[in-house]
Amino acid sequence: MGPRNREFELGGVNHIALVCRDMARTVAFYRDVMGMPLTKTLDIPGGGQHFFFDIGNGDSLAFFWFAHAPEAQPGVSAAAAMPGTGDIVSAHGSMNHLSFNVPLERFEEYHRTLAAKGVDVSRIVDHDDSPSTIAKELHPGVFIRSFYFQGPDGELLEFAAWTRALNEADVNVDPVDATGTRVPLVTDQAVTGQAVTDQALTGEAVTGARR
Template identity: 30%
Template sequence: MIRYKGVNHLALATKDMPATIRFWRDLLGLRLVGGLGKPGYRHYFFELGPHDYIAFFEWPGVEPIEEKDHGVPAKGPYVFDHVSLGVEKQGHLWEIKDRLEAADFWASEVIDHGFIHSLYAFDPNGVAIEFSWDVPGNDLRVRPVMADRLPCPEALEGPEPRPGMWPPVSSPSTAEDKVVYPGEGGAIRDDGRNAWVGGGAEGESES
């Protein structure tokens, strides 16, 4: 059975990478650990945890989205509502709130959601962010709960994946099929491209 480690990275978009770095690295404290780029394009990664990153593409023509309160229903085409970042200590929620308000960013009050306590804010790109602290003894991964007053029939089947819902694999990939093709990120393995150790990235990533 496939086992997932978490969200490897969430890829978002900005037209202002400097402002994005100032917010995510310098205000929130996430390390900037990877960067790819060429004229008109950047792709930067911020370390969120042992297995997770928040990543941003910089596209010169993109505009910040209009702020929409977290979880408020929307109409029409829609994919992404907000990202929730877990914090280790409850006190970190107020530390983040203080930092945000000192930097003139809006921050909500801390809200009790039963299994988590949450703080809400927006980044300079209009990305809706939630900061969440796990309430001890209420880990849904240990004790799943379905508290929907009118759950759909599929939800009532329980938390575990159900076999037989989809066609089985009839033609698995062969050894010859398992080819990994080169992508933009190959530059990460080239020490000569690492600007932090005197590499040769000068001028290549200007947008």
């Protein structure tokens, strides 16, 4: 069994909500091209709309339409380009890209299918632990396969397939703070150990108070 959430019983993503410029165009892409069932449609106060699409596993992708929403700002609200074709930086708090999990055995088939539907898809990218994080060819060290494309409003989308189960050895990079300085990573095991220690100390304190 892998790491688990000790605080909340989460069952994955309920829905992710994006903002579109044209809801009819959004339906045409996500339902008619991507094949996602449209499961809920709402007119909301203020003249807006809120539509939901089924993306499998009980999860949903939702879109708002607002009459007076600001125009899209590539490179700010979302990545300006697909990986491998340009800058993928986006602003703090933005949704850089949305990745859909697909079966490994159908991954390359799906790449061909979207291209045949007229979608501009990136080349297949195999991710590994090399300095570039991109493998020159498929090998046992590749942990996920990806390709990218964009939705009607420039939202960056991805189809991804895991090639193996992740393990403790995959958590080996210290995070950086706002200045780019690395901060030693506290492992889940250390956090669990500290929680056990805290619980023991609390128990001792309670026992001592009762004496």
